[in-house]
Amino acid sequence: MTAFPKAREADIALLLEGTFPFVSGGVSSWVHQLIQGFPEYRFACIFLGSRPQDYGSPRYELPDNVVHLEVHYLHDAHVAPPPRPTTSDARTMTRTADFHAALRQSLQPGASHEALADKLPGLLGPDGIDEHQFLHSKESWEYITGQYRERCTDPSFVDYFWTVRSMHQPIWQLQRIADNLIPVKLIHTVSTGYAGFLGALLKQRTGRPLLLSEHGIYTKERKIDLLQSDWLADNRDLFQQDPTQISYFRELWIRFFSSLGRMCYGTSDQIVALFEANRQRQIEDGAQPDKTRSIPNGINVKKFEALYLNRPQSIPPVLCLIGRVVPVKDVKTFIRAMRIIVNRLPEAEAWIAGPQEEDPGYALECKALAASLGLADKVRFLGLQNMETLLPKVGLTVLSSISEGLPLVLLESMAAGVPVVATDVGACKELVEGLPGEDQALGTSGAVVRIADPESLAHAALSLLGDAARWLAASTAGRARVQHYYRDSQMFEAYRTIYQDILQRPPTRPSTAGCPHAARSSQPSASS
Numbered sequence: 001m002t003a004f005p006k007a008r009e010a011d012i013a014l015l016l017e018g019t020f021p022f023v024s025g026g027v028s029s030w031v032h033q034l035i036q037g038f039p040e041y042r043f044a045c046i047f048l049g050s051r052p053q054d055y056g057s058p059r060y061e062l063p064d065n066v067v068h069l070e071v072h073y074l075h076d077a078h079v080a081p082p083p084r085p086t087t088s089d090a091r092t093m094t095r096t097a098d099f100h101a102a103l104r105q106s107l108q109p110g111a112s113h114e115a116l117a118d119k120l121p122g123l124l125g126p127d128g129i130d131e132h133q134f135l136h137s138k139e140s141w142e143y144i145t146g147q148y149r150e151r152c153t154d155p156s157f158v159d160y161f162w163t164v165r166s167m168h169q170p171i172w173q174l175q176r177i178a179d180n181l182i183p184v185k186l187i188h189t190v191s192t193g194y195a196g197f198l199g200a201l202l203k204q205r206t207g208r209p210l211l212l213s214e215h216g217i218y219t220k221e222r223k224i225d226l227l228q229s230d231w232l233a234d235n236r237d238l239f240q241q242d243p244t245q246i247s248y249f250r251e252l253w254i255r256f257f258s259s260l261g262r263m264c265y266g267t268s269d270q271i272v273a274l275f276e277a278n279r280q281r282q283i284e285d286g287a288q289p290d291k292t293r294s295i296p297n298g299i300n301v302k303k304f305e306a307l308y309l310n311r312p313q314s315i316p317p318v319l320c321l322i323g324r325v326v327p328v329k330d331v332k333t334f335i336r337a338m339r340i341i342v343n344r345l346p347e348a349e350a351w352i353a354g355p356q357e358e359d360p361g362y363a364l365e366c367k368a369l370a371a372s373l374g375l376a377d378k379v380r381f382l383g384l385q386n387m388e389t390l391l392p393k394v395g396l397t398v399l400s401s402i403s404e405g406l407p408l409v410l411l412e413s414m415a416a417g418v419p420v421v422a423t424d425v426g427a428c429k430e431l432v433e434g435l436p437g438e439d440q441a442l443g444t445s446g447a448v449v450r451i452a453d454p455e456s457l458a459h460a461a462l463s464l465l466g467d468a469a470r471w472l473a474a475s476t477a478g479r480a481r482v483q484h485y486y487r488d489s490q491m492f493e494a495y496r497t498i499y500q501d502i503l504q505r506p507p508t509r510p511s512t513a514g515c516p517h518a519a520r521s522s523q524p525s526a527s528s
Helices: 026-037 090-105 113-118 131-136 138-151 157-180 193-206 218-228 248-267 276-284 301-308 331-344 360-372 387-393 408-415 428-433 454-465 468-485 488-504 518-522
Strands: 012-017 043-049 066-073 186-189 210-214 270-273 292-294 318-322 349-353 379-381 396-399 420-423 446-449
Touching: 012 026, 012 193, 026 408, 026 488, 043 193, 066 157, 090 138, 131 138, 131 157, 138 157, 157 193, 157 248, 186 193, 186 488, 193 210, 193 248, 210 248, 210 488, 270 276, 270 488, 276 292, 301 387, 301 408, 301 468, 318 331, 318 387, 331 349, 331 360, 331 454, 360 379, 387 408, 396 408, 396 454, 408 420, 408 428, 408 468, 420 428, 420 454, 428 446, 446 454, 454 468
Parallel strands: 012 043, 012 186, 043 066, 186 210, 210 270, 270 292, 318 349, 318 396, 349 379, 396 420, 420 446
Antiparallel strands: none
């Protein structure tokens, strides 16, 4: 078993849901980059995963300034207590009803998300909603059945019961994590969701400031995942289904994560988006405008510019999708586009460079699709690759995602002189075409196409690969754009300003309701 570093205190707690250090990808790379960019701070990393079997060994070597790492699995199998009569007091069930009412009210227009967050300490903990009573008492059973009769539009009570249990089980585990976290001066969550909920708990318990950085909009991405997932039941028959409505259980999970997101927005001292459109989305979802700002990703430009010198003089007929093989990356659209491309450019190859372990079923479907289209010898699944070795061999970087933030892979490709073809998601259009003004005057670094449109993707790729002058212009524009606007030094300076500003603020008075460790956690360390 891997021994993780432990410490008695740290400067910054990073709350990481399904990312660093166990999952490769853009967010994890950014976290690794951020930690390395601030050697003066000691970081405590709190990893929240689903189940142990969903992750392997750490994918990143921990920097020296990660002094503490905790690993928690929120949906791990647990041993149920032996059957015994269990009752619940009236106060517990009243608070349970209050908690659910607060979650529902948080989704109403004009709702006060700060008020919901303020209720947390009283709702959870020894004096709040008791975990055992909620999960096992007769009164809780009656409460759940009553809610089912009143609200559920799906005929399966069994599915409703276990959905409610699955939603609530992690809440008490997050409460225990919050109660026992080592003292820190700043809480930095890299998403809303469960990590953001933990951030809200820690803010309330310790009085320490909370910073939220969102690479994508978590609630939007979870909604996409939930709409595509096949594990959520829809037990309505043909006559009960309304084609304009999603299934009840999908809607229930979407509302749940939306409530968690709004709670995190209401508790955070500062909220960071990667680009302006996402900042506006955060405001629409409940964030206070004066708490929000945009900080784009940045990269080590010199490292990737050096790769440009290693490129061959001719344009390699290689199109590379660099990313996880998961549905949100829409790898299948890329494979379908390759059928069109190979018909026109027989020497073209598709490389898919990214881990396949996150969704093995989807990876198998992608390989089967390539084989069915006669592309088994043209589509290569390479697994995780070293970008510095990979990029000089690539003619185009392709991003066919249906959702993104500001992808590091596009910045790295552009800095290495590789033109890009990307779907019109997240900040991709401004990366490729530039923002109005001097940025746009630099030219385009490739092409932007519609989501799930293999024909448009194929035509855009062929027009670049088949026109050396256009390819070179796109390569030059991409290098210039990254050099001017997306250097890591610019990103580090922006976060240094936030860290220093927040750390200089006096801690707020923590709420000690139901929190035996609040007083301990709120005390500054000896090095404060």
